[in-house]
Amino acid sequence: MLTLLDASAVRRWCTAAVDELEARRGEIDDLNVFPIPDGDTGTNLVLTLRGAADAVATDRSPTAGGVLAAMAKGALMNARGNSGVIVSQILAGLAEACQGAVEADGRQLAAGLRLASEAAYAAVAEPVEGTMLTVARGGADAAAQLGESPELSAVAAAAAAGAAAALADTPEQLAVLAEAGVVDAGGCGLVVLLEALATVVTGQGGRHAPARLPVRNRQALEAVREAGSPEFGYEVQYLLHAPETALGPLKQVLGELGDSLVVVGGGDGLFNVHVHVNDVGAAIEAGIEAGRPHRITVVRFADHLSDGAAAHPAEPGQTGTALVAVAPGDGLADLFRSEGVAVVDGGPGGRGPLTADVLAEILATAAGQVILLPNSSAVREVAEAAATRARQRGVTVAVVPTKSPVQGLAAVAVHDDSRRFEDNVIALAEAAAATRFAEVTIAVRDSITYAGRCSAGDVLGLIDGEVVEIGLDVAKVGISLVRRLVAAGGELVTVLSGSDRGASAAAQAVHSYLRSRHPLVEVNVFVGGQPKYPLLIGVE
Incomplete structure (x- = not known):
């Protein structure tokens, strides 16, 4: 039984956490089967903690605080899904409480659990009880009840037990869980993480997390996402290098675009951004406006539905994918057309096109999916307005925020018809941002x-x-x-x-x-x- 948490113990915890999550991934996935039949919450947590473990494996810090910082950074860089992003912030809270500590005692661990809970709540734009946020707070509250100078083993055991008790209550707090007959999937993963810590500290194994409850309504279970409402069709996530001052405007824009917004990060200007939206291009553009996004991933929930139906089917006659670019010059128009791109005249004298002009070109493609390149900051609002009107007619439109025709040409160069629409949008946005x-x-x-x-x-x-x-x-x-x-x-x-x-x-x-x-x-x-x-x- 450990009395202090040193660097070696943190490394053992990280390894044990990956092993336990891997062993119970199927159980956690099955608690939340949307958007794919076998779920993804357990998978997201495994991938997130694997990233943390990889960072710890290459870290040479001799202190508990240093290894915890590496673990948190690795989780941040590799966070997957809503649950992975929140776990990365929980680890960041633990690392902050133990910063500079060669060995962490029970008091520091309890303080870290409190900071972890507060950081997780602060990271989520609209916190919801009955989720892993509630479970994190349950673990922190249980540890806090041990007094001012608790033993390390007592804190670790109390945190695991308190989190498990909070997990068991999640169906009482979130109606969709009660209807499906399950506990919260992300919360279950967090309990597994705390169980692994308690095992390393106390030397005694034990499972506090309950297995999923008998499913009373599988149809209801299939309607539950890891987070957010069903009105948004895409999960967008990326790492972002940006100044702290850019986060407020970014959160405001993304909050207006969708839900399940989580923005977490460390003190070095690196943040992990997660949101559910319908306008993928606008979500990526918000990141470009704030700083430098990379490792962009997009998941289209409808692609994983059992019937394969699209969330927003196009009108009859609309098929395929098309590129539309604004070109303020005959030579530019020819360059874009030579690459198979539909062109909107940039307007007489360089004044820019009208919304009606852009909309007409979008509809003239007869495509069900369109990627729009404004190629000028001054044209962006016109492009967004045209895209909105096209979506009302059943066309899926993504606006890649190109600010110059040279960025538009760079984007077109990486277009690949064999890729999924969302993957193309990401590739074009990254090519433009890199130019x-x-x-x-x-x-x-x-x-x-x-x-x-x-x-x-x-x-x-x-x-x-x-x-x-x-x-x-x-x-x-x-x-x-x-x-x-x-x-x-x-x-x-x-x-x-x-x-x-x-x-x-x-x-x-x-x-x-x-x-x-x-x-x-x-x-x-x-x-x-x-x-x-x-x-x-x-x-x-």
Whole structure:
């Protein structure tokens, strides 16, 4: 029986937790069979804890606090589903309470359980009782009742027993569980996790988590998700590198798009985002606006229904998948069309298309699923409005938030008809996000920019929408921009010349610079024909 939890004990706990969850994965999955017949909550927890175990295996920290931090980080990086994200936050709470501790005692473990419970509740946008949140609080409350200086073994045993008691009560708190005749699946997984800890600390095994209750209504069981309501058809999850200040706006946007919103993370600017939505593109776009999303996954619940029926079937005659792009120039339109993309005219003088124009092109494809590329921040609202109206007519539309035609071309290059629609949306969004873009334009009035004061007629160089160069020559500004972009890394540069006189010569000057200074970088130069921007540059 341990009196202190050291680094070795934490490692043994992590291994035991994976083993126990693996052994009981089927039991936990069967508590929650939606969206697939054998469930996924147990599977999500196993995958999450495997990630934690992999991180612990490579960690060399000699302290309990250090190993707990590695365990929490590994779980965060590999969290799957609603339950996995919440467990990662529970582990983060334990790690925070034991930060810097060579060995953790009963008091620190009890404090960690309290922090873990509070962190889990804080991470969920709309906490619901009768879930693993309730189970986490049950374990923390039981540990707190032992007083100010409890023994480590007593805390571990009380937490497992208290969590199990809370789990047994979940059908009384959540009507859908009572109707299906089960306890909460995620809560059951959490009890298994705490059981493993108690076994490592006390040296005595034992199962507190009840097996699933006899199923009284299997049809009701099949209607229960791991979390959230049935009105949203997709689970979107991604890791996000972003500043803490971006989380408030992100949560507001995602909360308006769907439910089952959980955002968790550590102090290093890395967060795990989980939400159920109908608009996959908008959920990914929100992440791009907040920071840098990656490891994006999308699950379409309807794909796993036993009858295979789609959640939002298209109108008769609508089949297949199509790409639609806004192209502000004849050359750009030809480039997109050559890749099989339907094109919306960017509008006279670069003013942008109308909602009706975009909607008409979406419907003209006669496709049941459409990926829409606005290719400009100014066109995004028009694209979203057109997508909303198309969805009302039964067309599934995802808007990939491309901010420049060069991002649109990069996205189109990775399109694959053999992939699922949702996988294509992810691939296109990631390709666009990985493409930095620059623009060269001419100032039409005197102004103050981030790069200083400019006068009408000056040549302005922008990177990712911000003015970073002011000059007098389009080619020189273009070369300066591409020098900045390539310095940060890149293998492929795309240069689009605009409709301005001299734009083609400037594009060739940029090409010559890259050939002489960066011979290993692939360069493509095209006539885009876009107004107002003599040069558009993309670096992948």
